Amino acid sequence: MTLPARINGWVRVVPAWPIYILAVVNLLWEFWLALNGLRQYAVEPINVLERQYGEIALIMLIAGLFITPIRNWTGVNLVKYRRAIGLSAFLFVLAHFLVFAVLDVQSVSRVVTEVIKRPYVTVGFAAFVLLIPLAVTSNNRSIRKLGPVRWRKLHMLTYPIVVLSGLHYIWLVKGWPIEPFAYMAVILALLFVRIKWTGIRDYLAKRDASASS
Amino acid sequence: GLGAIAVAGGARAQDALVPNSFEDITTYNNFYEFGTGKTDPVQNASAMVVDPWTVTIDGMVDNPGEYALADLLDGLETEERIYRFRCVEAWSMVVPWNGVELADILDKVGVQDGAQYVAFETVVQPENMPGVRRNVIDFPYVEGLRLEEARHPLTMMATGIYGEPMPKQNGAPMRLVVPWKYGFKSIKSIVRITLTDTQPPTTWNNINAREYGFYSNVNPTVDHPRWSQATERLIGGGLFSSRQDTLMFNGYEEEVASLYEGMDLTANY
Numbered sequence: 001m002t003l004p005a006r007i008n009g010w011v012r013v014v015p016a017w018p019i020y021i022l023a024v025v026n027l028l029w030e031f032w033l034a035l036n037g038l039r040q041y042a043v044e045p046i047n048v049l050e051r052q053y054g055e056i057a058l059i060m061l062i063a064g065l066f067i068t069p070i071r072n073w074t075g076v077n078l079v080k081y082r083r084a085i086g087l088s089a090f091l092f093v094l095a096h097f098l099v100f101a102v103l104d105v106q107s108v109s110r111v112v113t114e115v116i117k118r119p120y121v122t123v124g125f126a127a128f129v130l131l132i133p134l135a136v137t138s139n140n141r142s143i144r145k146l147g148p149v150r151w152r153k154l155h156m157l158t159y160p161i162v163v164l165s166g167l168h169y170i171w172l173v174k175g176w177p178i179e180p181f182a183y184m185a186v187i188l189a190l191l192f193v194r195i196k197w198t199g200i201r202d203y204l205a206k207r208d209a210s211a212s213s
Numbered sequence: 214g215l216g217a218i219a220v221a222g223g224a225r226a227q228d229a230l231v232p233n234s235f236e237d238i239t240t241y242n243n244f245y246e247f248g249t250g251k252t253d254p255v256q257n258a259s260a261m262v263v264d265p266w267t268v269t270i271d272g273m274v275d276n277p278g279e280y281a282l283a284d285l286l287d288g289l290e291t292e293e294r295i296y297r298f299r300c301v302e303a304w305s306m307v308v309p310w311n312g313v314e315l316a317d318i319l320d321k322v323g324v325q326d327g328a329q330y331v332a333f334e335t336v337v338q339p340e341n342m343p344g345v346r347r348n349v350i351d352f353p354y355v356e357g358l359r360l361e362e363a364r365h366p367l368t369m370m371a372t373g374i375y376g377e378p379m380p381k382q383n384g385a386p387m388r389l390v391v392p393w394k395y396g397f398k399s400i401k402s403i404v405r406i407t408l409t410d411t412q413p414p415t416t417w418n419n420i421n422a423r424e425y426g427f428y429s430n431v432n433p434t435v436d437h438p439r440w441s442q443a444t445e446r447l448i449g450g451g452l453f454s455s456r457q458d459t460l461m462f463n464g465y466e467e468e469v470a471s472l473y474e475g476m477d478l479t480a481n482y
Binding site for chain 1: 236263302417439441452455
């Protein structure tokens with residue numbers, strides 16, 4: 001049996017629900033470390049926890065974007081785990097926002113000011129808001145209710161969301177640290193491989209044909 | 214003399230100051246030569262060579278030259294100063310520095326008439342500095358002050374913290390401390406001091422002039438373009454520590470406001 005086929009065999013038996021457990025345990029574990037000032041949380045737990053949740057959220061969002069190209073290139077089909085990955089990403093985005101609003105900025109009026117006045121907060125907040133309908137419709141009932149075409153269209157919001165998230169990180173930092181630019185490069189690469197070149201070619205050919213007729 | 218003013222002035226501003234722990238001060242640092250993360254300096258700085266240490270003093274001075282650190286500091290009065298330290302990133306700490314007044318060093322080397330600025334430069338040791346090898350910003354790190362700022366009695370060259378020799382991650386063996394300015398003005402691990410009559414380039418100003426002015430005085434009424442400077446978080450307070458209001462000139466308004474009389478601080482941020 002080929003390796004992809006063997007992996008697909010494992011995928012059939014390994015359920016997705018442990019991803020939710022891992023996400024929640026990880027989230028609580030980081031919070032507990034921060035609460036007790038352990039490890040990297042020893043000196044400034046608020047800022048470090050905020051960034052930690054944000055970075056995990058970004059990684060989960062990017063992980064979700066890997067499912068399709070992995071299937072296209074290797075035949076390994078991990079689509080069964082995509083909902084759990086996406087919802088876990090949302091959980092960390094929510095936690096990231098709550099640490100920002102409640103522990104860091106500490107007042108509703110200042111949160112509003114930050115969202116309006118600071119472009120990097122604006123794009124991060126936009127990504128959060130756009131994620132809400134996706135999280136709400138990440139269940140079988142919603143797929144049935146919306147129908148697969150509309151549901152898929154709605155969930156294409158993932159693309160702007162992940163770009164906004166990458167931008168949010170780049171916009172926040174000082175100088176040229178590697179991480180935010182590396183994440184953005186991966187995001188752009190994952191979007192690039194989705195471009196339907198044949199579709200564009202056909203479209204252009206059709207347009208040229210109609211222009212010359 | 215100047216020292217007496219500094220002690221009196223400093224004491225007022227320091228009234229309620231409780232220093233952060235040695236651990237806080239030495240494990241949460243910005244020192245991009247060692248990486249951009251807050252714990253990169255403590256993890257990577259041990260490789261920096263700080264002995265022997267030579268400081269080049271040049272430009273408009275009577276006694277230019279390459280000074281061994283001990284010679285430069287020889288005979289100068291060392292004191293402890295407990296200062297607020299306010300980072301441009303809107304966090305702060307309180308640090309008990311040990312060191313000398315910069316003015317004493319300037320007197321020792323003899324500042325010539327016509328000099329108006331003091332420029333500083335940080336050491337570059339690529340083999341010992343991962344951030345330098347990765348070019349996270351342009352190195353060497355450079356900073357500068359107007360001569361009156363440099364001569365102000367609150368301005369010091371620190372060589373220690375809590376009576377210990379300056380830890381490498383905090384800018385060993387000698388760094389600037391200008392308590393009323395954002396922390397990045399207080400350049401670390403200094404190897405060159407230049408007296409000049411023209412405003413010297415400064416690292417963060419070069420990177421983004423709109424975000425980091427030459428003056429970079431702590432000012433709660435002038436926001437950084439990307440975040441508010443009205444409040445700050447004193448580090449070390451745990452997960453539920455409150456923000457506190459940022460003070461004009463970081464609480465040293467009485468001592469230093471006269472340096473900027475008549476200046477528009479919104480334009481000269």
